[in-house]
Amino acid sequence: xxxxxxxxxxxxxxxxxxxVGPKSAQRMAFQLLERDRKAGQSLSQALSKAMxxxxxxxxxxxxxxxxxxxxxxxHKRGLSQxxxxxxxxxxxxAIEAGGHFSGRxxxxxxxxxxxxxxxxxxxxxxxxxxxxxxGEVAELILATNPTVEGDAxxxxxxxxxxxxxxxxxxxxxxxxxxxxxEYVDSTTLALSFNGRLPL
Amino acid sequence: xxxxxxxxxxxxxxxxxxxVGPKSAQRMAFQLLERDRKAGQSLSQALSKAMxxxxxxxxxxxxxxxxxxxxxxxHKRGLSQxxxxxxxxxxxxAIEAGGHFSGRxxxxxxxxxxxxxxxxxxxxxxxxxxxxxxGEVAELILATNPTVEGDAxxxxxxxxxxxxxxxxxxxxxxxxxxxxxEYVDSTTLALSFNGRLPL
Numbered sequence: 001x002x003x004x005x006x007x008x009x010x011x012x013x014x015x016x017x018x019x020v021g022p023k024s025a026q027r028m029a030f031q032l033l034e035r036d037r038k039a040g041q042s043l044s045q046a047l048s049k050a051m052x053x054x055x056x057x058x059x060x061x062x063x064x065x066x067x068x069x070x071x072x073x074x075h076k077r078g079l080s081q082x083x084x085x086x087x088x089x090x091x092x093x094a095i096e097a098g099g100h101f102s103g104r105x106x107x108x109x110x111x112x113x114x115x116x117x118x119x120x121x122x123x124x125x126x127x128x129x130x131x132x133x134x135g136e137v138a139e140l141i142l143a144t145n146p147t148v149e150g151d152a153x154x155x156x157x158x159x160x161x162x163x164x165x166x167x168x169x170x171x172x173x174x175x176x177x178x179x180x181x182e183y184v185d186s187t188t189l190a191l192s193f194n195g196r197l198p199l
Numbered sequence: 200x201x202x203x204x205x206x207x208x209x210x211x212x213x214x215x216x217x218x219v220g221p222k223s224a225q226r227m228a229f230q231l232l233e234r235d236r237k238a239g240q241s242l243s244q245a246l247s248k249a250m251x252x253x254x255x256x257x258x259x260x261x262x263x264x265x266x267x268x269x270x271x272x273x274h275k276r277g278l279s280q281x282x283x284x285x286x287x288x289x290x291x292x293a294i295e296a297g298g299h300f301s302g303r304x305x306x307x308x309x310x311x312x313x314x315x316x317x318x319x320x321x322x323x324x325x326x327x328x329x330x331x332x333x334g335e336v337a338e339l340i341l342a343t344n345p346t347v348e349g350d351a352x353x354x355x356x357x358x359x360x361x362x363x364x365x366x367x368x369x370x371x372x373x374x375x376x377x378x379x380x381e382y383v384d385s386t387t388l389a390l391s392f393n394g395r396l397p398l
Contacts, residue, residue: 004263006249013245016238018230024218029249030289031217033262034308037250039215044246047231050209051239054232063232064203090229109233 007033059131061107061124062089071104080104081138083131085157087111087145095143103141106131111149112156123153125160132164139167146173146191206232258330260306260323261288270303279303280337282330284356286310286344294342302340305330310348311355322352324359331363338366345372345390 007029014025032040056062057069059078064070071092072078082103086092092105108123120126131137140161144150154170161168174192175184184192206228213224231239255261256268258277263269270291271277281302285291291304307322319325330336339360343349353369360367373391374383383391 004253004265004268006245006253006264007262010245010249013238013242016231016235016242017227019223019226026289026292027218028216030262030287032215032246033249033253034287036215039212040246040250043212043215044243044250046205046209046212047239047243047246050205050228050232051236051243054203054205063206063229065205066203069203088229088233090225093225 056109057107060105061109061127062092062105077102077104079136081136082141083128083137083139084141084143085128085154086143087150087153091143108144108153111144111147111153113149120156125157128157129160129164132161132166137166139169142168142170255308256306259304260308260326261291261304276301276303278335280335281340282327282336282338283340283342284327284353285342286349286352290342307343307352310343310346310352312348319355324356327356328359328363331360331365336365338368341367341369 010029011022011025014020014028015022017025020028032043053065054063055065057064057067057072059068059072062069062071066073068078080103083106084095084101084103085106085108086095087108087110089107089109092107095101095105106124106128110118110123112118112120112123132140140157142154142157144154158168158170172195174188174195175181181189209228210221210224213219213227214221216224219227231242252264253262254264256263256266256271258267258271261268261270265272267277279302282305283294283300283302284305284307285294286307286309288306288308291306294300294304305323305327309317309322311317311319311322331339339356341353341356343353357367357369371394373387373394374380380388
């Protein structure tokens with residue numbers, strides 16, 4: 001049934017959100033229309049502002065509406081000699097939530113995937129190389145995802161770093177804390193054996 | 200970690216959607232920012248237009264941006280002598296999806312719930328009574344939800360209909376088609392026995 005053009009359009013466009021199908025979209029639209037039109041208006045404004053104004057940090061490529069993101073702009077961390085390379089801005093949030101890393105980041109916004117047309121240019125590796133060539137980087141920590149593409153990307157970047165004589169390391173992969181050996185997959189177990197540390 | 204004011208605001212406001220928590224909101228914001236800013240902009244426009252322009256049908260109270268909804272405005276159904284009373288516009292969609300009902304609707308936009316301050320006025324029962332008093336209604340079908348509040352609402356409306364000498368009926372409650380007796384709750388089973396039909 002066609003409901004009313006505006007309501008139909010709202011339901012259709014809500015489906016652009018990840019994990020939202022026709023039923024959820026309908027529920028969202030009706031909830032906003034019935035209960036909380038103010039929230040709907042503020043969501044509309046937040047969306048519009050974010051979509052048009054949020055760009056990328058000129059130093060680390062994460063999302064920001066300024067020239068530099070808060071981390072790159074800070075006196076303490078912006079000139080850190082340690083750079084952590086991650087795939088997405090969400091990874092930055094995950095690492096920051098721990099609060100144990102005090103260097104700066106470089107966000108690839110993806111991983112090498114030639115079939116999808118994602119090469120070194122799309123990942124901003126020229127910008128990363130500028131950082132490495134400046135002589136201000138002592139160590140590059142690779143924190144790409146432990147997937148085939150993430151591994152390939154890590155190795156590709158490691159080669160660049162080595163050519164600039166920068167120490168390069170990869171975060172450890174192994175059994176997660178609180179996990180049980182019995183339920184850990186065999187590849188992770190193999191990695192945890194290879195990466196064992198002396199006690 | 201504070202990310203960037205605009206991104207933070209977007210994540211916060213996305214949480215007003217039903218079923219969306221902090222992690223989903225973050226995923227939605229990043230997906231829109233990374234992959235589909237056009238979709239984000241159209242969602243913003245659709246939201247803004249719907250929130251400000253969508254009102255209620257003056258005849259049946261469902262959502263519409265016109266004076267009357269498509270059903271009430273149609274020549275065929277708008278003057279139907281059968282009115283089906285439902286709680287929400289989503290119920291209208293569910294019944295229309297079946298395509299077996301050709302009368303018109305009356306949407307309560309809720310159910311009687313004195314503790315939440317929802318009384319006859321909030322449900323537009325004065326408007327329903329106008330329809331009943333006009334003499335143009337032959338039958339009122341009550342399709343409120345089979346909950347305590349839905350039942351109470353149905354009985355309340357049935358009394359009004361009877362005082363206007365309008366035939367009033369309630370949709371049947373029983374074992375759903377495709378359901379198995381073994382897994383149907385005892386109240387539903389009891390209702391299905393009470394509502395048995397001669398073969």
